[in-house]
Amino acid sequence: MEIQVITDNCVGCKKCVPACPFGIIEIVDKKAVIGEGCTFCRACLKACEFDAIRIEGEEEKRAVTIDTGEYTGVWVFGEQKGGEIHSVVRELIGEGRKLADELAEKLSVVVFGNNIDDLCSEVLSYGVDTVYKVDHPELSHYRCDVYSCLLAKCIQKHKPEIVLCGATALGRSFIPRVAIEVDTGLTADCTGLHINEDKLLVQTRPAFGGNIMARIICPDNRPQMATVRHKVMEEAKKQDSAEGEIIEEVFEDPDLESQLAFLEEVLEDEGGVSLTEADIIVSGGRGLGAPENFSLIRELADLLGAAVGSSRAAVDAGWIPYRHQVGQTGQTVKPKIYIACGISGAIQHQVGMRSSDCIIAVNNDPNAPIFDIAHYGVVADLFEFIPAFKERLNAK
Secondary structure, three states: OOOEOOOOOOOEEEEEEEHHOOOOEEEEEEEEEEEOOOOOOHHHHOOOOOOOOOOOOOOOOOOOOOOHHHHHEEEEEEEEEEEEEOHHHHHHHHHHHHHHHHHHOOOOOOEEEEEOOOHHHHOOOOOOOOOEEEHHHOOOOOOOOOOOHHHHHHHHOOOOOEEEEEEEHHHHHHHHHHHHHHOOOOOEEEOOOEEOOOOOOEEEEEEEOEEEEEEEEEOOOOOOOEEEEOOOOOOOOOOOOOOEEEEEEEOOOHHHEEEEOOOOOOOOOOOOOOOOOOEEEEOOHHHOOHHHHHHHHHHHHHHHEEEEEEEEEEHHHOOHHHHHHHEOOOOOOOOOOOEEEOOOHHHHHHHHHHHOOOEEEOOOOOOHHHHOOEEEEEEOOHHHHHHHHHHHHOOO
């Protein structure tokens, strides 16, 4: 595709300049000039009142439109490993229940694996109407191409209106392939979902470095698909009685064939408490000054039985591995207590931790953005505060 400025139509009004989120449009000799790096987001087209900007080579809208009325129900992909359902699935069941009730439709969960009868029964206990079970020895281990093929076939057969999946490493790797296979859109890394007055799913996600919150709809294609960030929604609770049903889906051997061969599973020894499951997290940032100073954070975390987190600045500096990063490009966490030490609190970091029950910020800059969302703020030198805090905790 190519974006063009129709100079005969352009009057140099400059409305397209601030509309461009990438800042690549300028006015030269009273005409708009679009520089390199255009992503064809169409923001400038909407801002232009004179039809002076056009995108050449766009595919024409398909002549055959789908009947959206044929699609019904809310689906959640039930990610599991070793017979353990991922906690993000419980979050999606809780949110999916709200969406399904508002649409007066059923909530279903799709589970892939081997010998997963007990797991499917557990999923039903969270108030799910239907569990679609795909149980086969070839599904003992995750393989991207097989998962995408099977889920696409399930969608094409049952035609759900909404499909949700966790924005985990697994979900991010195969759900885009499913969306392409079923010819629909996909909104990644959502932090909010709701149904609007037109009964469409509004998918909210951070955009442009977290500086804006984009609200996205998919009016013409089905299903409406989204991956949702972990730890941003409340988990569903188990119910006393399960009235749903389990439906087994059977596939032919060719559907289970993969271009990938599973050799072995190598688990990384993360040590300590899991970041995404921790009740308490102690995080360090650029204010620590050097990688060796993370020992202060680790000592405090050990004392509190907490997990160790970090800002992106600390990870980018090579002070701590990426798996500890909290924020838009790292982990989303929701602990009972989040202690931020030497972290200024850029919006990208806030996206990953602002839903914590209690945020305690320690920073020597009283104007640091982290204090805007902190429940308790300590304006102090962290190298003085943390040892004093540890001494007081030990005394208790």
